Amino acid sequence: MDLYPLILAFPLIGLLINAVLGRRLGVRGSGAVASVAVLLSFVGAIQAFIKVRHLVALGDGEARLVVRLWEWIHVGGFSADLSLLFDPLSVVMILVVTGVGFLIHVYSIGYMSHDRDYARFFVYLNLFMLAMLLLVLGDNYLVLFVGWEGVGLCSYLLIGFWYDRMFTTKMSNAAAGKKAFIVNRVGDFGFLLALFLIFTNFHSLNFDTVFAAAAHHPAATGVMTAIGLLLLLGATGKSAQLPLFVWLPDAMAGPTPVSALIHAATMVTAGVYMVARSHILYALTPDVLTVVAWVGGLTAIFAATIACTQNDIKKVLAYSTVSQLGYMFLGLGCAAFGGGVFHVVTHAFFKALLFLGAGSVIHAMSDEQDIRRMGGLRHKLPLTFATFLIATLAIAGLPGFSGFFSKDEILAAAFSRQPALWGLGVVTAGLTSFYMFRLMFLTFFGKSRVEPERAAKLKESPPVMTVPLLILALLSIVGGLIGLPPVLGRHLLGGFLAPVFEGLHHIEGFGHAEHLSASKEWLLMGISTVAALGGFLLAWTRVHKVGDKEGLFAKSRNGFYRLLEDKYRVDEVYDLLIVRPLSKLARFCWRVVDELVIDLAVNFSGLGVRLGGELMRLFQNGRIQSYAFFMVLGLVMLLIRVLVQQG
Amino acid sequence: MFDYNHALILAFMLFTLGTAGVLLRRSALVVFMSIELMLNAVNLVLVVFSRLRGDLDGQVICFFIMAVAAAEAAVGLAIIIAFFKRKKHVDLDRASLLRS
Numbered sequence: 200m201d202l203y204p205l206i207l208a209f210p211l212i213g214l215l216i217n218a219v220l221g222r223r224l225g226v227r228g229s230g231a232v233a234s235v236a237v238l239l240s241f242v243g244a245i246q247a248f249i250k251v252r253h254l255v256a257l258g259d260g261e262a263r264l265v266v267r268l269w270e271w272i273h274v275g276g277f278s279a280d281l282s283l284l285f286d287p288l289s290v291v292m293i294l295v296v297t298g299v300g301f302l303i304h305v306y307s308i309g310y311m312s313h314d315r316d317y318a319r320f321f322v323y324l325n326l327f328m329l330a331m332l333l334l335v336l337g338d339n340y341l342v343l344f345v346g347w348e349g350v351g352l353c354s355y356l357l358i359g360f361w362y363d364r365m366f367t368t369k370m371s372n373a374a375a376g377k378k379a380f381i382v383n384r385v386g387d388f389g390f391l392l393a394l395f396l397i398f399t400n401f402h403s404l405n406f407d408t409v410f411a412a413a414a415h416h417p418a419a420t421g422v423m424t425a426i427g428l429l430l431l432l433g434a435t436g437k438s439a440q441l442p443l444f445v446w447l448p449d450a451m452a453g454p455t456p457v458s459a460l461i462h463a464a465t466m467v468t469a470g471v472y473m474v475a476r477s478h479i480l481y482a483l484t485p486d487v488l489t490v491v492a493w494v495g496g497l498t499a500i501f502a503a504t505i506a507c508t509q510n511d512i513k514k515v516l517a518y519s520t521v522s523q524l525g526y527m528f529l530g531l532g533c534a535a536f537g538g539g540v541f542h543v544v545t546h547a548f549f550k551a552l553l554f555l556g557a558g559s560v561i562h563a564m565s566d567e568q569d570i571r572r573m574g575g576l577r578h579k580l581p582l583t584f585a586t587f588l589i590a591t592l593a594i595a596g597l598p599g600f601s602g603f604f605s606k607d608e609i610l611a612a613a614f615s616r617q618p619a620l621w622g623l624g625v626v627t628a629g630l631t632s633f634y635m636f637r638l639m640f641l642t643f644f645g646k647s648r649v650e651p652e653r654a655a656k657l658k659e660s661p662p663v664m665t666v667p668l669l670i671l672a673l674l675s676i677v678g679g680l681i682g683l684p685p686v687l688g689r690h691l692l693g694g695f696l697a698p699v700f701e702g703l704h705h706i707e708g709f710g711h712a713e714h715l716s717a718s719k720e721w722l723l724m725g726i727s728t729v730a731a732l733g734g735f736l737l738a739w740t741r742v743h744k745v746g747d748k749e750g751l752f753a754k755s756r757n758g759f760y761r762l763l764e765d766k767y768r769v770d771e772v773y774d775l776l777i778v779r780p781l782s783k784l785a786r787f788c789w790r791v792v793d794e795l796v797i798d799l800a801v802n803f804s805g806l807g808v809r810l811g812g813e814l815m816r817l818f819q820n821g822r823i824q825s826y827a828f829f830m831v832l833g834l835v836m837l838l839i840r841v842l843v844q845q846g
Numbered sequence: 847m848f849d850y851n852h853a854l855i856l857a858f859m860l861f862t863l864g865t866a867g868v869l870l871r872r873s874a875l876v877v878f879m880s881i882e883l884m885l886n887a888v889n890l891v892l893v894v895f896s897r898l899r900g901d902l903d904g905q906v907i908c909f910f911i912m913a914v915a916a917a918e919a920a921v922g923l924a925i926i927i928a929f930f931k932r933k934k935h936v937d938l939d940r941a942s943l944l945r946s
Binding site for chain 1: 865877942943
């Protein structure tokens with residue numbers, strides 16, 4: 200039976216069951232319902248993958264399945280269908296979303312076992328899966344936007360899941376959720392404007408129609424540039440790029456499985472997906488593509504430097520995510536759309552693994568997240584340690600692991616387009632290796648700095664949590680094999696995605712990606728390996744060798760180090776430039792416009808009515824005879840009037 | 847010779863008398879009687895016009911009014927008695943209980 204047309208239905212049914220019955224099912228039952236729903240979607244995704252691969256193998260260009268559910272909007276010349284587009288790009292995305300999503304759902308059963316609100320949690324998770332699938336599978340920008348907003352909503356709900364707790368001393372979880380939502384709103388505003396521009400210029404929001412129209416009769420250069428930049432603004436919001444990345448580190452307020460699923464593996468890659476989907480629009484405006492590349496490259500190094508100084512295990516991973524997303528945008532910007540998607544896939548494996556491993560550590564440590572109070576955990580949590588190590592090797596880009604291949608493909612593309620960007624990428628690779636091994640050493644090596652009462656309860660997580668870790672670890676190792684560089688073998692993913700990016704061949708300057716010579720290819724791989732090893736050695740000498748002697752965590756007097764610790768004080772700058780003026784404006788609207796002008800007007804009209812009422816009240820004295828008197832008076836007056844009229 | 851004007855003037859005087867009674871007297875009982883006076887003034891007018899027009903409609907209505915007035919008298923007297931039992935007076939000036 201074909202499950203892929205029903206792929207949206209499973210999470211929907213799952214969330215309805217959990218919303219109604221969740222609390223009666225218990226954490227295992229509720230989690231099982233949610234997990235099975237996602238598993239069925241995953242099976243559907245595999246079926247769709249097999250069919251689409253078959254179509255790709257036939258090689259007659261149109262490698263796609265379209266499932267038209269119903270006509271959604273039809274107004275005048277505008278129409279939008281709710282139909283699902285299964286082409287290689289969306290199939291790769293849904294395989295990752297449902298596959299990794301399923302593992303994280305299973306893991307959550309263990310992680311949330313002590314939480315009383317598990318039913319609400321699984322409802323949100325299923326709702327997220329639904330929205331994410333809608334985002335990826337929609338065959339027009341409008342459905343994509345619905346999914347886009349849907350995942351944003353779920354992100355908000357899940358960041359503030361423990362709404363009664365404080366995230367930091369200054370910020371509550373609810374405030375962190377609000378921050379994520381509002382920052383995303385800035386990006387969405389750009390996205391919406393881009394949609395309006397697309398519709399007014401191409402009279403449709405359907406992907407095929409828009410891309411065909413844009414390729415054959417492009418709008419004015421200014422308009423095309425504006426569309427590209429505004430879409431990019433949307434993508435920077437959702438995918439946490441400069442300048443809108445500030446929400447992602449605070450999104451760590453949510454439960455750790457959420458950080459793994461939404462804020463690492465899937466939702467944040469929506470921006471990458473959207474840019475890859477709109478590759479025609481970007482290829483037509485090479486300047487915008489260059490902006491994409493620079494945004495990505497700068498974000499990558501910017502976030503990587505911050506990650507080197509953070510002491511919260513999840514914060515390090517959050518900045519690492521921002522940095523890796525930067526890599527993806529760097530790849531997209533260098534016209535390696537397939538490479539960007541490849542990194543989405545491998546990153547989903549190893550970053551989900553890192554977050555779940557961190558979750559396992561936090562779970563075992565009774566909610567401690569500060570790596571300064573960890574250390575030596577490798578003896579107590581052997582499985583978590585082993586899988587975390589594999590993920591670290593993968594993200595650091597050690598040869599053979601998945602991260603190496605995807606990162607290398609992006610760096611190769613950058614090298615042939617913009618050597619400066621390649622330089623940024625290589626430095627970032629070294630930094631990535633450094634901060635990951637620093638995290639590794641501080642958490643799992645050295646002497647234990649765990650507080651005694653936490654140390655007593657320390658034990659490895661249950662199998663429901665460690666099995667997903669093992670599967671993800673396996674994927675982190677072998678995941679890179681789907682995209683070998685030309686000198687090593689076939690790029691399976693690239694071949695599979697080729698029909699999607701077919702349209703690029705007709706655009707000037709994008710005909711065929713020039714292949715680097717084998718020797719250059721080997722050289723680039725060598726350099727990134729050296730960078731990764733360099734980062735490792737630096738972490739070894741500066742962190743591991745120093746051990747937990749005094750000084751390692753002492754306040755550095757180095758100004759630059761403190762700037763990094765304060766995350767370049769971006770939040771403070773935004774606070775000063777945007778938040779405070781806005782709240783002043785809001786205060787003005789409240790104190791002056793609302794309280795003085797509007798309230799006064801309302802109160803005045805109220806006063807008028809009241810005084811009128813007081814006046815009328817005098818006649819209502821409750822005495823029958825006075826009522827009768829006025830009645831008679833009225834009658835007499837009527838009579839007089841009649842008489843006068845008759846003259 | 848029956849002068850319609852005389853009858854009408856009589857009815858007018860009766861009605862005015864009744865109205866004055868309703869508006870000016872304080873005893874509920876007297877007010878009630880004054881209302882009856884007004885009703886009868888109206889009856890008189892109806893009968894006069896009935897005769898003037900030469901059909902019986904006015905007289906039929908007159909009987910209706912009498913029947914209704916009888917029923918109204920029963921109800922009204924019952925209310926006044928109930929009021930008296932509770933308050934030991936029937937002074938309308940002191941009967942504005944609904945006004946707080």
